[in-house]
Amino acid sequence: MDEFMKDRYGADELTTTMGIAGMALALIGNLTGLSALLWAGLALAVIALARAFSKNRAARIRENEGYQALVSRIPLVGLLMAGQQAAPAAPAGVASDLKRQARTARTMWRDRKTKAFMKCPTCGTTLAVPKGKGKLIVTCPKCHTKLEAHS
Ligand SMILES: [Zn+2]
Numbered sequence: 001m002d003e004f005m006k007d008r009y010g011a012d013e014l015t016t017t018m019g020i021a022g023m024a025l026a027l028i029g030n031l032t033g034l035s036a037l038l039w040a041g042l043a044l045a046v047i048a049l050a051r052a053f054s055k056n057r058a059a060r061i062r063e064n065e066g067y068q069a070l071v072s073r074i075p076l077v078g079l080l081m082a083g084q085q086a087a088p089a090a091p092a093g094v095a096s097d098l099k100r101q102a103r104t105a106r107t108m109w110r111d112r113k114t115k116a117f118m119k120c121p122t123c124g125t126t127l128a129v130p131k132g133k134g135k136l137i138v139t140c141p142k143c144h145t146k147l148e149a150h151s
Contacts, residue, residue: 009060011052014067018048027095116151 011019025041028034054060104126108117115128120140129138129149136149 007055009052009054009057011048012060012064014064015048015051017067018044018051022046022048023095116149118147118149120145121147 022041022044025044026038027041029036029038029041051060051063111128114131116131118127118129119125120127120143122145123140123143125140125142127138127140129136129151131151133151136151137146138149139146
């Protein structure tokens with residue numbers, strides 16, 4: 001991986017912004033069913049990745065400078081730029097967390113008559129246990145903690 005990235009340009013502010021904007025667009029497109037938005041977002045994210053893996057540093061630096069010049073002309077965004085660098089990963093992480101929770105909630109609702117749900121005390125994973133079996137010993141698939149369940 002080090003060898004692969006050696007001559008590559010890497011991520012800059014433009015890449016980060018495009019990546020976040022792309023993922024946000026794709027997420028909105030996905031949630032609203034607007035496939036054009038989803039594809040535009042994915043395309044933006046792919047271009048961001050292509051920039052990061054590019055070996056043409058000079059061109060990428062020019063693009064980033066152009067982007068920064070453009071953004072600094074917008075007063076509020078220019079101010080926010082300074083604080084933005086530290087937290088590029090947060091929005092995507094929160095979004096995938098919300099998606100997982102929504103999926104879990106849907107599964108729990110669908111299986112509410114046949115399964116009992118409990119949280120693993122060690123790692124917090126939601127475990128499904130068949131209902132009506134009395135006392136069970138359940139092993140968490142994620143961290144292998146054994147716990148006793150009553151169903
Ligand atoms: Zn666990």
